[in-house]
Amino acid sequence: MSDETPVLELRGISKSFGSVEALSDVDLEVRRGEVMALVGDNGAGKSTLIKSIAGIHSVDSGEILFEGNPVSISGPKDAAKLGIEVVYQDLALCDNLDVVQNMYLGRESHNVLQVLNEPVMEHRTATTLKSLAVTTIRSIRQPVATLSGGQRQSVAVARAVMWNSKLVILDEPTAALGVAQTEQVLSLVRRLGEQGLSVILISHNLHDVFEVADRITVLRLGRNAGLFERTKTTQEEVVRAITAGKPTKVSGIAMEETS
């Protein structure tokens, strides 16, 4: 695999829920070490698209290539095996468990008798958080209920990257956060890119997107409505694509990038 091969490539993904066409003929490409923002209005199909990648929905048609190879992802376990991790909007942490326990939830380190190996988990949690410079957490043995929103989001993201993942998908990671905490999470996202991980960032907030994304894919009404490079576009141009963008693809023939 050459370095130019995208980590993830979606070709012509379509998905309907009954008569609702949530996605039609959508393309998406994520390169290695790239933060790809996925933006669009409510109902544009962003969540449906990432659920297809995560194996929660099956697609009606289209092709998924991971590191250049066609793959079929029919469940969260398949996605995890490939190295795809999703941090969902509603976090999916257990408030009553501590940071270490949450980081290893469902994938605890244990021996043949199912006895937990706490020191290994504690050590690796500390190392992972340190490598991501998540240092505002006082103790990794405190319940996540006692953490701030930004810290909780950081734990969720750290959990996703701990498993040798190659692609991390973040669904609206800053939606519920204040200014300082948003900054905390955004710098974490930037660090993921620097460490060679690929990131798909879903966000409503174009300010956030322009701070961390390398490229921006716009969805509108379930179709591609633009692909921009951050350095060569403006917020106005992206907003226009979100609200009034014309489909950039007609009957399977990809058109020029809008930028």
Added chain:
Amino acid sequence: MSVTTEPVQEFDVANPEESFLTRLWENFKGGNLGSAPVIFGLTIIVIVFGFTAQNFFTAVNFINIITQMSGTTMLAFGVVFVLLLGEIDLSIAYLSGVAGVMAAELQKPDSGHHFTGIWPIIIALVIATLIGAFQGSFVALIGVPAFVVTLAGLLAWQGVIQVTLGAAGPIIIENRWINYTASYFFSATAGWIIAGVLIALYLLSVGLSLRGKRRHGVTVRYPWLVVAKVIAIVGVTLLVVAICNHDRGVPLPGLIIIFFLLTLTYITKRTTFGRHVYAVGGNAEAARRAGISVPRIRIIVFMISGFMAGVGGVMLAGNLRSVAPDQGGGTLLLDAISAAVIGGTSLFGGRGEVRSAVLGSAVIATIQNGLYIFGFQPGVIYITTGSILLFAVTLDTIARRRQAKTGR
């Protein structure tokens, strides 16, 4: 990322200036009370009765309390698991009755289904566990609320007991194994050997845990706390055996309590299953997304509840050396649930410890015992237990609201 053995300081010592008391206070503010309130309450109760009630502070009475609380404690162990999931099991008392009646029926010498030795006990426990699995399946696989499933169980198992014993009346139990579960006493020497084995096991587990931490470069947070805990546990073990040996000796029901306390604590705190129980109770959706089979956890927990009810049922039958049509009735169900809650296990799921079953049962049994010595009628005992339960649940609710506030 590879695991290195380089020590990771930032998170382990976190904040070196932070004292143990600050940590405790933070925990308290965060809604994490642990066993502190119930241990404090139990101490007060013992002191008050010790000074006022005649013959309360004697070896005989100490052993009586242990024997009296043992059956309820078994049921309460199961309740802790069910409450950790945020569920409820109302069937346990009559389910324990079914197990007791089953064991009694199977040991009847002149019946066509006579089993000897410990077979009546084993069969009764298997049946109780299967009933737990049956009830749990409705909750876990179909989604029927546990309250309703186990309420149906409460009615049905009560009916089964009455139908079984209705015509024949009570069954006398002559099987010595069943009776031993409530009234066997170890000799003084055996008592000391038991104490020695328990202490050795405890020291071994502490040593292994410390070694594991050192090997992975994890620092021990409060070394003096570990030492204090070791001294306290060794001291209490020796003291308890000394007191018991002063009277009839260490009672088997007491040892059964310790056995399940240790085994179940190990399961909840040290195994993946235990971790998953807490996870499902804390946030079932998060557990599901993390790849945990939530239905499987739910069914196993209801099996544990059924099994522990079975153990309690056999012990309660052995205590009376007979079973009657009202087996499993009275205040057994309420005592068992109250015990877990008074002991500090949350009704809201995800928070609690196995030891709360023992601590809560001890509170209830001690109060019943003390008030009984004073000559109070059962009514007064119910009022007292009820008040303590209300107090415990209020504490739990406040703690939970605190936790919700501290979070985010």
